[in-house]
Amino acid sequence: MIIVMKKGAGKEALAEVKKRIRELGYKAHVIHGESRDVIGAIGDERGKAILQSLESMPHVEAVVPILRPYKLASREIKPEPSVFELAPGVSIGGKELLVMAGPCSVEGESQLLETARAVKAAGAKILRGGAFKPRTSPYAFQGLEEEGLKLxxxxxxxxxxxxxxxVVxxxxxxxxxxxxxxxxVGARNVQNFPLLRLLGQQNKxxxxxxxxxxxxxEFLMSAEYILSEGNQRVVLCERGIRTFETATRNTLDLSAVPVLKEQTHLPVVIDPSHSTGHASLVPAMCYAAVAAGCDGLLVEVHNDPETASCDGPQSLTPEDFSAVMEKLRRFAAAADRSL
Known part of the structure:
Protein backbone atom coordinates (compact mmCIF):
# COMPACT_ATOMS: atom_id res chain seq x y z
CA MET A 1 0.00 0.00 0.00
CA ILE A 2 1.02 3.62 -0.56
CA ILE A 3 0.16 6.04 2.22
CA VAL A 4 0.01 9.55 0.73
CA MET A 5 0.67 12.25 3.29
CA LYS A 6 -1.11 15.59 3.15
CA LYS A 7 0.81 18.54 1.77
CA GLY A 8 2.71 20.24 4.57
CA ALA A 9 2.69 17.25 6.92
CA GLY A 10 5.77 17.56 9.11
CA LYS A 11 8.30 15.15 10.56
CA GLU A 12 6.22 14.44 13.66
CA ALA A 13 3.21 13.45 11.56
CA LEU A 14 5.40 11.27 9.37
CA ALA A 15 6.89 9.54 12.41
CA GLU A 16 3.41 8.92 13.84
CA VAL A 17 2.19 7.25 10.64
CA LYS A 18 5.39 5.17 10.37
CA LYS A 19 4.90 4.00 13.95
CA ARG A 20 1.32 2.94 13.23
CA ILE A 21 2.41 1.06 10.09
CA ARG A 22 4.95 -0.90 12.13
CA GLU A 23 2.33 -1.64 14.79
CA LEU A 24 0.18 -3.19 12.06
CA GLY A 25 3.06 -5.52 11.15
CA TYR A 26 4.44 -3.79 8.06
CA LYS A 27 7.71 -2.10 7.10
CA ALA A 28 7.55 1.63 6.38
CA HIS A 29 9.64 3.06 3.51
CA VAL A 30 9.47 6.83 3.09
CA ILE A 31 9.76 8.41 -0.36
CA HIS A 32 10.26 12.18 -0.21
CA GLY A 33 8.49 14.00 -3.05
CA GLU A 34 8.70 17.61 -4.17
CA SER A 35 5.41 18.67 -2.59
CA ARG A 36 4.54 15.79 -0.25
CA ASP A 37 5.84 12.53 1.14
CA VAL A 38 4.52 9.04 0.56
CA ILE A 39 5.14 5.94 2.63
CA GLY A 40 5.30 2.46 1.20
CA ALA A 41 3.86 -0.07 3.64
CA ILE A 42 5.45 -3.39 2.70
CA GLY A 43 4.57 -6.79 4.11
CA ASP A 44 2.17 -9.70 3.91
CA GLU A 45 -0.27 -9.07 1.04
CA ARG A 46 -3.02 -11.12 2.73
CA GLY A 47 -3.70 -8.57 5.47
CA LYS A 48 -3.15 -5.34 3.58
CA ALA A 49 -6.82 -4.27 3.91
CA ILE A 50 -6.12 -3.35 7.53
CA LEU A 51 -3.89 -0.54 6.26
CA GLN A 52 -6.98 1.30 4.98
CA SER A 53 -7.57 2.32 8.60
CA LEU A 54 -4.67 4.75 8.25
CA GLU A 55 -6.93 7.05 6.20
CA SER A 56 -8.52 8.13 9.49
CA MET A 57 -5.25 9.68 10.68
CA PRO A 58 -5.30 13.49 10.42
CA HIS A 59 -2.22 13.92 8.22
CA VAL A 60 -2.98 11.08 5.77
CA GLU A 61 -4.58 12.07 2.48
CA ALA A 62 -5.09 8.61 0.95
CA VAL A 63 -4.17 4.94 1.15
CA VAL A 64 -3.70 3.45 -2.31
CA PRO A 65 -2.91 -0.16 -3.24
CA ILE A 66 0.25 -0.84 -5.27
CA LEU A 67 -0.74 -3.13 -8.13
CA ARG A 68 2.75 -4.20 -9.25
CA PRO A 69 4.32 -7.18 -7.46
CA TYR A 70 7.49 -5.09 -7.07
CA LYS A 71 6.35 -2.35 -4.71
CA LEU A 72 9.30 -0.09 -3.94
CA ALA A 73 10.76 -0.32 -7.44
CA SER A 74 7.47 0.65 -9.08
CA ARG A 75 6.59 4.05 -10.50
CA GLU A 76 3.32 3.73 -8.60
CA ILE A 77 5.17 4.66 -5.42
CA LYS A 78 7.56 7.15 -7.07
CA PRO A 79 6.39 8.55 -10.42
CA GLU A 80 9.50 10.64 -11.08
CA PRO A 81 12.91 9.06 -11.95
CA SER A 82 15.29 8.50 -9.06
CA VAL A 83 18.47 10.57 -9.11
CA PHE A 84 21.13 9.80 -6.51
CA GLU A 85 24.87 9.91 -5.86
CA LEU A 86 27.00 6.83 -6.42
CA ALA A 87 29.96 8.66 -4.89
CA PRO A 88 30.57 12.29 -3.88
CA GLY A 89 30.05 14.42 -6.98
CA VAL A 90 29.02 11.46 -9.18
CA SER A 91 25.27 11.06 -9.74
CA ILE A 92 23.10 8.89 -11.93
CA GLY A 93 19.54 9.25 -13.20
CA GLY A 94 19.64 12.90 -14.26
CA LYS A 95 20.42 14.59 -17.56
CA GLU A 96 24.09 13.62 -17.51
CA LEU A 97 25.03 10.18 -18.82
CA LEU A 98 27.35 8.24 -16.54
CA VAL A 99 30.07 6.08 -18.08
CA MET A 100 31.82 3.40 -16.00
CA ALA A 101 34.85 1.83 -17.65
CA GLY A 102 37.82 -0.37 -16.93
CA PRO A 103 39.11 -3.92 -17.23
CA CYS A 104 37.01 -7.02 -16.72
CA SER A 105 39.44 -8.19 -14.07
CA VAL A 106 42.21 -6.58 -12.07
CA GLU A 107 45.44 -8.28 -13.11
CA GLY A 108 48.15 -6.04 -11.68
CA GLU A 109 49.10 -2.53 -10.65
CA SER A 110 50.50 -1.26 -13.95
CA GLN A 111 47.62 -2.73 -15.99
CA LEU A 112 45.00 -1.16 -13.75
CA LEU A 113 46.64 2.26 -13.37
CA GLU A 114 47.33 2.64 -17.07
CA THR A 115 43.74 1.76 -17.91
CA ALA A 116 42.31 3.93 -15.13
CA ARG A 117 44.22 7.00 -16.27
CA ALA A 118 43.12 6.41 -19.86
CA VAL A 119 39.40 6.02 -19.13
CA LYS A 120 39.42 9.09 -16.89
CA ALA A 121 41.10 11.16 -19.59
CA ALA A 122 38.40 10.03 -22.05
CA GLY A 123 35.58 11.10 -19.72
CA ALA A 124 34.61 8.06 -17.63
CA LYS A 125 33.44 8.95 -14.11
CA ILE A 126 33.76 5.54 -12.42
CA LEU A 127 36.44 2.85 -12.69
CA ARG A 128 35.16 -0.72 -13.07
CA GLY A 129 37.28 -3.77 -12.36
CA GLY A 130 36.72 -7.28 -11.05
CA ALA A 131 38.58 -8.53 -7.97
CA PHE A 132 36.32 -11.58 -7.54
CA LYS A 133 35.41 -13.27 -10.84
CA PRO A 134 32.63 -15.89 -11.07
CA ARG A 135 33.67 -18.07 -14.00
CA THR A 136 31.89 -20.90 -15.81
CA SER A 137 35.01 -23.06 -15.53
CA PRO A 138 36.59 -23.70 -12.12
CA TYR A 139 39.97 -23.67 -13.87
CA ALA A 140 39.59 -20.14 -15.29
CA PHE A 141 41.13 -17.06 -13.66
CA GLN A 142 39.07 -16.31 -10.55
CA GLY A 143 40.48 -12.86 -9.75
CA LEU A 144 42.99 -11.48 -7.25
CA GLU A 145 40.34 -11.18 -4.52
CA GLU A 146 41.39 -8.85 -1.66
CA GLU A 147 44.67 -7.99 -3.36
CA GLY A 148 42.60 -6.86 -6.35
CA LEU A 149 40.44 -4.72 -4.06
CA LYS A 150 43.57 -3.07 -2.67
CA LEU A 151 44.79 -2.31 -6.19
CA VAL A 167 30.44 -9.13 -4.86
CA VAL A 168 30.19 -12.85 -5.55
CA VAL A 185 25.81 -8.03 -8.51
CA GLY A 186 26.64 -10.14 -11.56
CA ALA A 187 24.16 -11.90 -13.83
CA ARG A 188 24.74 -15.27 -12.13
CA ASN A 189 23.77 -13.83 -8.74
CA VAL A 190 20.68 -11.86 -9.73
CA GLN A 191 18.52 -14.34 -7.79
CA ASN A 192 20.95 -15.01 -4.96
CA PHE A 193 18.43 -13.68 -2.47
CA PRO A 194 20.59 -13.97 0.70
CA LEU A 195 23.23 -11.87 -1.09
CA LEU A 196 20.64 -9.31 -2.22
CA ARG A 197 19.26 -8.97 1.31
CA LEU A 198 22.74 -8.33 2.71
CA LEU A 199 23.42 -5.70 0.07
CA GLY A 200 20.15 -4.05 1.00
CA GLN A 201 21.56 -3.53 4.49
CA GLN A 202 24.67 -1.76 3.19
CA ASN A 203 25.02 1.99 2.89
CA LYS A 204 26.53 1.61 -0.57
CA GLU A 218 11.99 -11.20 -12.16
CA PHE A 219 14.73 -8.59 -12.55
CA LEU A 220 12.66 -5.98 -10.75
CA MET A 221 11.70 -8.44 -8.04
CA SER A 222 15.42 -8.96 -7.41
CA ALA A 223 15.83 -5.19 -7.08
CA GLU A 224 12.92 -5.28 -4.63
CA TYR A 225 14.91 -7.57 -2.31
CA ILE A 226 17.57 -4.84 -1.99
CA LEU A 227 15.08 -1.98 -1.69
CA SER A 228 12.99 -3.78 0.92
CA GLU A 229 16.00 -3.95 3.25
CA GLY A 230 16.33 -0.17 3.19
CA ASN A 231 18.91 0.49 0.47
CA GLN A 232 17.23 2.81 -2.04
CA ARG A 233 20.27 3.32 -4.30
CA VAL A 234 19.88 0.55 -6.87
CA VAL A 235 20.98 0.81 -10.50
CA LEU A 236 19.65 -1.71 -13.03
CA CYS A 237 22.04 -3.05 -15.68
CA GLU A 238 20.92 -4.75 -18.90
CA ARG A 239 23.82 -6.97 -20.01
CA GLY A 240 22.23 -9.19 -22.65
CA ILE A 241 20.06 -12.28 -22.43
CA ARG A 242 20.54 -15.81 -23.72
CA THR A 243 18.77 -16.58 -27.01
CA PHE A 244 19.32 -18.97 -29.92
CA GLU A 245 21.62 -16.43 -31.64
CA THR A 246 25.31 -17.36 -31.76
CA ALA A 247 26.76 -14.37 -33.64
CA THR A 248 27.04 -12.49 -30.35
CA ARG A 249 27.91 -13.65 -26.85
CA ASN A 250 24.41 -12.66 -25.66
CA THR A 251 21.52 -10.76 -27.21
CA LEU A 252 21.38 -7.17 -25.99
CA ASP A 253 17.75 -6.44 -25.13
CA LEU A 254 17.64 -2.72 -25.89
CA SER A 255 13.85 -2.76 -25.60
CA ALA A 256 14.37 -3.43 -21.89
CA VAL A 257 15.46 0.19 -21.45
CA PRO A 258 12.14 1.87 -22.36
CA VAL A 259 10.19 -0.96 -20.69
CA LEU A 260 12.11 -0.47 -17.44
CA LYS A 261 11.80 3.30 -17.72
CA GLU A 262 8.04 2.84 -17.99
CA GLN A 263 7.75 0.51 -15.02
CA THR A 264 10.38 1.66 -12.52
CA HIS A 265 11.91 4.88 -11.23
CA LEU A 266 15.34 3.25 -10.87
CA PRO A 267 18.22 4.29 -13.21
CA VAL A 268 19.09 1.93 -16.07
CA VAL A 269 22.52 1.33 -17.58
CA ILE A 270 23.69 -0.86 -20.46
CA ASP A 271 26.69 -3.21 -20.61
CA PRO A 272 27.56 -3.41 -24.34
CA SER A 273 30.67 -5.49 -23.70
CA HIS A 274 29.18 -8.61 -22.10
CA SER A 275 26.13 -8.44 -24.31
CA THR A 276 27.99 -8.56 -27.62
CA GLY A 277 31.27 -10.27 -26.71
CA HIS A 278 33.06 -8.46 -29.55
CA ALA A 279 34.90 -5.15 -29.23
CA SER A 280 33.96 -4.19 -32.79
CA LEU A 281 30.25 -4.24 -31.85
CA VAL A 282 30.56 -2.25 -28.63
CA PRO A 283 30.56 1.29 -30.14
CA ALA A 284 27.31 0.79 -32.08
CA MET A 285 25.58 -0.61 -28.99
CA CYS A 286 26.78 2.35 -26.91
CA TYR A 287 25.18 4.77 -29.34
CA ALA A 288 21.99 2.71 -29.63
CA ALA A 289 21.69 2.46 -25.84
CA VAL A 290 21.78 6.24 -25.49
CA ALA A 291 19.09 6.55 -28.16
CA ALA A 292 16.98 4.00 -26.24
CA GLY A 293 17.12 6.21 -23.14
CA CYS A 294 19.68 4.61 -20.83
CA ASP A 295 21.21 6.59 -17.95
CA GLY A 296 24.72 5.22 -18.35
CA LEU A 297 27.10 2.64 -19.77
CA LEU A 298 29.37 -0.03 -18.30
CA VAL A 299 32.22 -0.60 -20.76
CA GLU A 300 35.21 -2.93 -20.62
CA VAL A 301 38.53 -1.28 -21.44
CA HIS A 302 41.94 -2.94 -21.22
CA ASN A 303 45.35 -1.43 -21.90
CA ASP A 304 46.36 -4.60 -23.79
CA PRO A 305 43.30 -6.77 -24.63
CA GLU A 306 45.38 -9.46 -26.35
CA THR A 307 47.02 -10.39 -23.04
CA ALA A 308 43.90 -10.01 -20.86
CA SER A 309 43.22 -12.79 -18.36
CA CYS A 310 39.49 -12.36 -18.87
CA ASP A 311 37.25 -11.22 -21.76
CA GLY A 312 39.96 -9.69 -23.93
CA PRO A 313 37.96 -10.04 -27.21
CA GLN A 314 35.19 -7.76 -25.93
CA SER A 315 37.47 -5.12 -24.38
CA LEU A 316 38.16 -1.81 -26.09
CA THR A 317 41.67 -0.39 -26.19
CA PRO A 318 42.11 3.01 -24.50
CA GLU A 319 42.40 4.61 -27.95
CA ASP A 320 39.16 3.03 -29.18
CA PHE A 321 37.37 3.97 -25.97
CA SER A 322 38.45 7.59 -26.35
CA ALA A 323 37.08 7.64 -29.91
CA VAL A 324 33.76 6.13 -28.72
CA MET A 325 33.44 8.76 -25.98
CA GLU A 326 34.05 11.56 -28.44
CA LYS A 327 31.33 10.35 -30.79
CA LEU A 328 29.04 9.48 -27.88
CA ARG A 329 28.86 13.15 -26.91
CA ARG A 330 27.06 13.88 -30.16
CA PHE A 331 24.56 11.07 -29.58
CA ALA A 332 24.01 12.31 -26.03
CA ALA A 333 23.26 15.81 -27.26
CA ALA A 334 20.75 14.42 -29.79
CA ALA A 335 19.03 12.57 -26.93
CA ASP A 336 18.91 15.78 -24.85
CA ARG A 337 21.56 14.44 -22.49
CA SER A 338 25.11 15.50 -21.65
CA LEU A 339 28.29 13.51 -21.14
Whole structure:
Protein backbone atom coordinates (compact mmCIF):
# COMPACT_ATOMS: atom_id res chain seq x y z
CA MET A 1 0.00 0.00 0.00
CA ILE A 2 1.02 3.62 -0.56
CA ILE A 3 0.16 6.04 2.22
CA VAL A 4 0.01 9.55 0.73
CA MET A 5 0.67 12.25 3.29
CA LYS A 6 -1.11 15.59 3.15
CA LYS A 7 0.81 18.54 1.77
CA GLY A 8 2.71 20.24 4.57
CA ALA A 9 2.69 17.25 6.92
CA GLY A 10 5.77 17.56 9.11
CA LYS A 11 8.30 15.15 10.56
CA GLU A 12 6.22 14.44 13.66
CA ALA A 13 3.21 13.45 11.56
CA LEU A 14 5.40 11.27 9.37
CA ALA A 15 6.89 9.54 12.41
CA GLU A 16 3.41 8.92 13.84
CA VAL A 17 2.19 7.25 10.64
CA LYS A 18 5.39 5.17 10.37
CA LYS A 19 4.90 4.00 13.95
CA ARG A 20 1.32 2.94 13.23
CA ILE A 21 2.41 1.06 10.09
CA ARG A 22 4.95 -0.90 12.13
CA GLU A 23 2.33 -1.64 14.79
CA LEU A 24 0.18 -3.19 12.06
CA GLY A 25 3.06 -5.52 11.15
CA TYR A 26 4.44 -3.79 8.06
CA LYS A 27 7.71 -2.10 7.10
CA ALA A 28 7.55 1.63 6.38
CA HIS A 29 9.64 3.06 3.51
CA VAL A 30 9.47 6.83 3.09
CA ILE A 31 9.76 8.41 -0.36
CA HIS A 32 10.26 12.18 -0.21
CA GLY A 33 8.49 14.00 -3.05
CA GLU A 34 8.70 17.61 -4.17
CA SER A 35 5.41 18.67 -2.59
CA ARG A 36 4.54 15.79 -0.25
CA ASP A 37 5.84 12.53 1.14
CA VAL A 38 4.52 9.04 0.56
CA ILE A 39 5.14 5.94 2.63
CA GLY A 40 5.30 2.46 1.20
CA ALA A 41 3.86 -0.07 3.64
CA ILE A 42 5.45 -3.39 2.70
CA GLY A 43 4.57 -6.79 4.11
CA ASP A 44 2.17 -9.70 3.91
CA GLU A 45 -0.27 -9.07 1.04
CA ARG A 46 -3.02 -11.12 2.73
CA GLY A 47 -3.70 -8.57 5.47
CA LYS A 48 -3.15 -5.34 3.58
CA ALA A 49 -6.82 -4.27 3.91
CA ILE A 50 -6.12 -3.35 7.53
CA LEU A 51 -3.89 -0.54 6.26
CA GLN A 52 -6.98 1.30 4.98
CA SER A 53 -7.57 2.32 8.60
CA LEU A 54 -4.67 4.75 8.25
CA GLU A 55 -6.93 7.05 6.20
CA SER A 56 -8.52 8.13 9.49
CA MET A 57 -5.25 9.68 10.68
CA PRO A 58 -5.30 13.49 10.42
CA HIS A 59 -2.22 13.92 8.22
CA VAL A 60 -2.98 11.08 5.77
CA GLU A 61 -4.58 12.07 2.48
CA ALA A 62 -5.09 8.61 0.95
CA VAL A 63 -4.17 4.94 1.15
CA VAL A 64 -3.70 3.45 -2.31
CA PRO A 65 -2.91 -0.16 -3.24
CA ILE A 66 0.25 -0.84 -5.27
CA LEU A 67 -0.74 -3.13 -8.13
CA ARG A 68 2.75 -4.20 -9.25
CA PRO A 69 4.32 -7.18 -7.46
CA TYR A 70 7.49 -5.09 -7.07
CA LYS A 71 6.35 -2.35 -4.71
CA LEU A 72 9.30 -0.09 -3.94
CA ALA A 73 10.76 -0.32 -7.44
CA SER A 74 7.47 0.65 -9.08
CA ARG A 75 6.59 4.05 -10.50
CA GLU A 76 3.32 3.73 -8.60
CA ILE A 77 5.17 4.66 -5.42
CA LYS A 78 7.56 7.15 -7.07
CA PRO A 79 6.39 8.55 -10.42
CA GLU A 80 9.50 10.64 -11.08
CA PRO A 81 12.91 9.06 -11.95
CA SER A 82 15.29 8.50 -9.06
CA VAL A 83 18.47 10.57 -9.11
CA PHE A 84 21.13 9.80 -6.51
CA GLU A 85 24.87 9.91 -5.86
CA LEU A 86 27.00 6.83 -6.42
CA ALA A 87 29.96 8.66 -4.89
CA PRO A 88 30.57 12.29 -3.88
CA GLY A 89 30.05 14.42 -6.98
CA VAL A 90 29.02 11.46 -9.18
CA SER A 91 25.27 11.06 -9.74
CA ILE A 92 23.10 8.89 -11.93
CA GLY A 93 19.54 9.25 -13.20
CA GLY A 94 19.64 12.90 -14.26
CA LYS A 95 20.42 14.59 -17.56
CA GLU A 96 24.09 13.62 -17.51
CA LEU A 97 25.03 10.18 -18.82
CA LEU A 98 27.35 8.24 -16.54
CA VAL A 99 30.07 6.08 -18.08
CA MET A 100 31.82 3.40 -16.00
CA ALA A 101 34.85 1.83 -17.65
CA GLY A 102 37.82 -0.37 -16.93
CA PRO A 103 39.11 -3.92 -17.23
CA CYS A 104 37.01 -7.02 -16.72
CA SER A 105 39.44 -8.19 -14.07
CA VAL A 106 42.21 -6.58 -12.07
CA GLU A 107 45.44 -8.28 -13.11
CA GLY A 108 48.15 -6.04 -11.68
CA GLU A 109 49.10 -2.53 -10.65
CA SER A 110 50.50 -1.26 -13.95
CA GLN A 111 47.62 -2.73 -15.99
CA LEU A 112 45.00 -1.16 -13.75
CA LEU A 113 46.64 2.26 -13.37
CA GLU A 114 47.33 2.64 -17.07
CA THR A 115 43.74 1.76 -17.91
CA ALA A 116 42.31 3.93 -15.13
CA ARG A 117 44.22 7.00 -16.27
CA ALA A 118 43.12 6.41 -19.86
CA VAL A 119 39.40 6.02 -19.13
CA LYS A 120 39.42 9.09 -16.89
CA ALA A 121 41.10 11.16 -19.59
CA ALA A 122 38.40 10.03 -22.05
CA GLY A 123 35.58 11.10 -19.72
CA ALA A 124 34.61 8.06 -17.63
CA LYS A 125 33.44 8.95 -14.11
CA ILE A 126 33.76 5.54 -12.42
CA LEU A 127 36.44 2.85 -12.69
CA ARG A 128 35.16 -0.72 -13.07
CA GLY A 129 37.28 -3.77 -12.36
CA GLY A 130 36.72 -7.28 -11.05
CA ALA A 131 38.58 -8.53 -7.97
CA PHE A 132 36.32 -11.58 -7.54
CA LYS A 133 35.41 -13.27 -10.84
CA PRO A 134 32.63 -15.89 -11.07
CA ARG A 135 33.67 -18.07 -14.00
CA THR A 136 31.89 -20.90 -15.81
CA SER A 137 35.01 -23.06 -15.53
CA PRO A 138 36.59 -23.70 -12.12
CA TYR A 139 39.97 -23.67 -13.87
CA ALA A 140 39.59 -20.14 -15.29
CA PHE A 141 41.13 -17.06 -13.66
CA GLN A 142 39.07 -16.31 -10.55
CA GLY A 143 40.48 -12.86 -9.75
CA LEU A 144 42.99 -11.48 -7.25
CA GLU A 145 40.34 -11.18 -4.52
CA GLU A 146 41.39 -8.85 -1.66
CA GLU A 147 44.67 -7.99 -3.36
CA GLY A 148 42.60 -6.86 -6.35
CA LEU A 149 40.44 -4.72 -4.06
CA LYS A 150 43.57 -3.07 -2.67
CA LEU A 151 44.79 -2.31 -6.19
CA UNK A 152 41.41 -0.76 -7.05
CA UNK A 153 41.57 1.40 -3.93
CA UNK A 154 45.10 2.49 -4.89
CA UNK A 155 43.91 3.39 -8.39
CA UNK A 156 41.14 5.49 -6.84
CA UNK A 157 43.73 7.36 -4.78
CA UNK A 158 45.82 8.11 -7.87
CA UNK A 159 43.02 9.03 -10.30
CA UNK A 160 40.19 10.19 -8.06
CA UNK A 161 37.80 7.79 -9.81
CA UNK A 162 35.29 5.96 -7.57
CA UNK A 163 35.26 2.19 -8.12
CA UNK A 164 32.58 -0.39 -8.86
CA UNK A 165 33.39 -4.05 -8.35
CA UNK A 166 31.47 -7.30 -8.02
CA VAL A 167 30.44 -9.13 -4.86
CA VAL A 168 30.19 -12.85 -5.55
CA UNK A 169 29.68 -14.43 -2.12
CA UNK A 170 27.50 -13.22 0.78
CA UNK A 171 30.41 -13.78 3.16
CA UNK A 172 32.47 -11.19 1.23
CA UNK A 173 29.93 -8.33 1.36
CA UNK A 174 31.57 -6.51 4.28
CA UNK A 175 35.04 -7.02 2.81
CA UNK A 176 34.14 -5.61 -0.61
CA UNK A 177 32.13 -2.77 0.94
CA UNK A 178 35.25 -1.61 2.81
CA UNK A 179 36.97 -0.91 -0.51
CA UNK A 180 34.31 -0.27 -3.16
CA UNK A 181 32.11 2.78 -3.76
CA UNK A 182 29.51 0.78 -5.70
CA UNK A 183 28.76 -2.93 -5.16
CA UNK A 184 27.99 -4.93 -8.30
CA VAL A 185 25.81 -8.03 -8.51
CA GLY A 186 26.64 -10.14 -11.56
CA ALA A 187 24.16 -11.90 -13.83
CA ARG A 188 24.74 -15.27 -12.13
CA ASN A 189 23.77 -13.83 -8.74
CA VAL A 190 20.68 -11.86 -9.73
CA GLN A 191 18.52 -14.34 -7.79
CA ASN A 192 20.95 -15.01 -4.96
CA PHE A 193 18.43 -13.68 -2.47
CA PRO A 194 20.59 -13.97 0.70
CA LEU A 195 23.23 -11.87 -1.09
CA LEU A 196 20.64 -9.31 -2.22
CA ARG A 197 19.26 -8.97 1.31
CA LEU A 198 22.74 -8.33 2.71
CA LEU A 199 23.42 -5.70 0.07
CA GLY A 200 20.15 -4.05 1.00
CA GLN A 201 21.56 -3.53 4.49
CA GLN A 202 24.67 -1.76 3.19
CA ASN A 203 25.02 1.99 2.89
CA LYS A 204 26.53 1.61 -0.57
CA UNK A 205 24.85 1.85 -4.01
CA UNK A 206 24.24 -1.44 -5.81
CA UNK A 207 24.63 -2.09 -9.54
CA UNK A 208 22.33 -5.04 -10.26
CA UNK A 209 22.85 -6.94 -13.52
CA UNK A 210 20.02 -8.75 -15.24
CA UNK A 211 20.40 -12.52 -15.44
CA UNK A 212 20.89 -14.18 -18.80
CA UNK A 213 17.45 -15.84 -18.58
CA UNK A 214 15.71 -13.39 -16.25
CA UNK A 215 12.44 -11.74 -17.24
CA UNK A 216 12.02 -8.04 -16.56
CA UNK A 217 9.54 -8.76 -13.77
CA GLU A 218 11.99 -11.20 -12.16
CA PHE A 219 14.73 -8.59 -12.55
CA LEU A 220 12.66 -5.98 -10.75
CA MET A 221 11.70 -8.44 -8.04
CA SER A 222 15.42 -8.96 -7.41
CA ALA A 223 15.83 -5.19 -7.08
CA GLU A 224 12.92 -5.28 -4.63
CA TYR A 225 14.91 -7.57 -2.31
CA ILE A 226 17.57 -4.84 -1.99
CA LEU A 227 15.08 -1.98 -1.69
CA SER A 228 12.99 -3.78 0.92
CA GLU A 229 16.00 -3.95 3.25
CA GLY A 230 16.33 -0.17 3.19
CA ASN A 231 18.91 0.49 0.47
CA GLN A 232 17.23 2.81 -2.04
CA ARG A 233 20.27 3.32 -4.30
CA VAL A 234 19.88 0.55 -6.87
CA VAL A 235 20.98 0.81 -10.50
CA LEU A 236 19.65 -1.71 -13.03
CA CYS A 237 22.04 -3.05 -15.68
CA GLU A 238 20.92 -4.75 -18.90
CA ARG A 239 23.82 -6.97 -20.01
CA GLY A 240 22.23 -9.19 -22.65
CA ILE A 241 20.06 -12.28 -22.43
CA ARG A 242 20.54 -15.81 -23.72
CA THR A 243 18.77 -16.58 -27.01
CA PHE A 244 19.32 -18.97 -29.92
CA GLU A 245 21.62 -16.43 -31.64
CA THR A 246 25.31 -17.36 -31.76
CA ALA A 247 26.76 -14.37 -33.64
CA THR A 248 27.04 -12.49 -30.35
CA ARG A 249 27.91 -13.65 -26.85
CA ASN A 250 24.41 -12.66 -25.66
CA THR A 251 21.52 -10.76 -27.21
CA LEU A 252 21.38 -7.17 -25.99
CA ASP A 253 17.75 -6.44 -25.13
CA LEU A 254 17.64 -2.72 -25.89
CA SER A 255 13.85 -2.76 -25.60
CA ALA A 256 14.37 -3.43 -21.89
CA VAL A 257 15.46 0.19 -21.45
CA PRO A 258 12.14 1.87 -22.36
CA VAL A 259 10.19 -0.96 -20.69
CA LEU A 260 12.11 -0.47 -17.44
CA LYS A 261 11.80 3.30 -17.72
CA GLU A 262 8.04 2.84 -17.99
CA GLN A 263 7.75 0.51 -15.02
CA THR A 264 10.38 1.66 -12.52
CA HIS A 265 11.91 4.88 -11.23
CA LEU A 266 15.34 3.25 -10.87
CA PRO A 267 18.22 4.29 -13.21
CA VAL A 268 19.09 1.93 -16.07
CA VAL A 269 22.52 1.33 -17.58
CA ILE A 270 23.69 -0.86 -20.46
CA ASP A 271 26.69 -3.21 -20.61
CA PRO A 272 27.56 -3.41 -24.34
CA SER A 273 30.67 -5.49 -23.70
CA HIS A 274 29.18 -8.61 -22.10
CA SER A 275 26.13 -8.44 -24.31
CA THR A 276 27.99 -8.56 -27.62
CA GLY A 277 31.27 -10.27 -26.71
CA HIS A 278 33.06 -8.46 -29.55
CA ALA A 279 34.90 -5.15 -29.23
CA SER A 280 33.96 -4.19 -32.79
CA LEU A 281 30.25 -4.24 -31.85
CA VAL A 282 30.56 -2.25 -28.63
CA PRO A 283 30.56 1.29 -30.14
CA ALA A 284 27.31 0.79 -32.08
CA MET A 285 25.58 -0.61 -28.99
CA CYS A 286 26.78 2.35 -26.91
CA TYR A 287 25.18 4.77 -29.34
CA ALA A 288 21.99 2.71 -29.63
CA ALA A 289 21.69 2.46 -25.84
CA VAL A 290 21.78 6.24 -25.49
CA ALA A 291 19.09 6.55 -28.16
CA ALA A 292 16.98 4.00 -26.24
CA GLY A 293 17.12 6.21 -23.14
CA CYS A 294 19.68 4.61 -20.83
CA ASP A 295 21.21 6.59 -17.95
CA GLY A 296 24.72 5.22 -18.35
CA LEU A 297 27.10 2.64 -19.77
CA LEU A 298 29.37 -0.03 -18.30
CA VAL A 299 32.22 -0.60 -20.76
CA GLU A 300 35.21 -2.93 -20.62
CA VAL A 301 38.53 -1.28 -21.44
CA HIS A 302 41.94 -2.94 -21.22
CA ASN A 303 45.35 -1.43 -21.90
CA ASP A 304 46.36 -4.60 -23.79
CA PRO A 305 43.30 -6.77 -24.63
CA GLU A 306 45.38 -9.46 -26.35
CA THR A 307 47.02 -10.39 -23.04
CA ALA A 308 43.90 -10.01 -20.86
CA SER A 309 43.22 -12.79 -18.36
CA CYS A 310 39.49 -12.36 -18.87
CA ASP A 311 37.25 -11.22 -21.76
CA GLY A 312 39.96 -9.69 -23.93
CA PRO A 313 37.96 -10.04 -27.21
CA GLN A 314 35.19 -7.76 -25.93
CA SER A 315 37.47 -5.12 -24.38
CA LEU A 316 38.16 -1.81 -26.09
CA THR A 317 41.67 -0.39 -26.19
CA PRO A 318 42.11 3.01 -24.50
CA GLU A 319 42.40 4.61 -27.95
CA ASP A 320 39.16 3.03 -29.18
CA PHE A 321 37.37 3.97 -25.97
CA SER A 322 38.45 7.59 -26.35
CA ALA A 323 37.08 7.64 -29.91
CA VAL A 324 33.76 6.13 -28.72
CA MET A 325 33.44 8.76 -25.98
CA GLU A 326 34.05 11.56 -28.44
CA LYS A 327 31.33 10.35 -30.79
CA LEU A 328 29.04 9.48 -27.88
CA ARG A 329 28.86 13.15 -26.91
CA ARG A 330 27.06 13.88 -30.16
CA PHE A 331 24.56 11.07 -29.58
CA ALA A 332 24.01 12.31 -26.03
CA ALA A 333 23.26 15.81 -27.26
CA ALA A 334 20.75 14.42 -29.79
CA ALA A 335 19.03 12.57 -26.93
CA ASP A 336 18.91 15.78 -24.85
CA ARG A 337 21.56 14.44 -22.49
CA SER A 338 25.11 15.50 -21.65
CA LEU A 339 28.29 13.51 -21.14
Missing amino acids: LAAAREVTGLPIVTE NPRDVDLVARYADVLQ PVLLKRGMSTTIQ
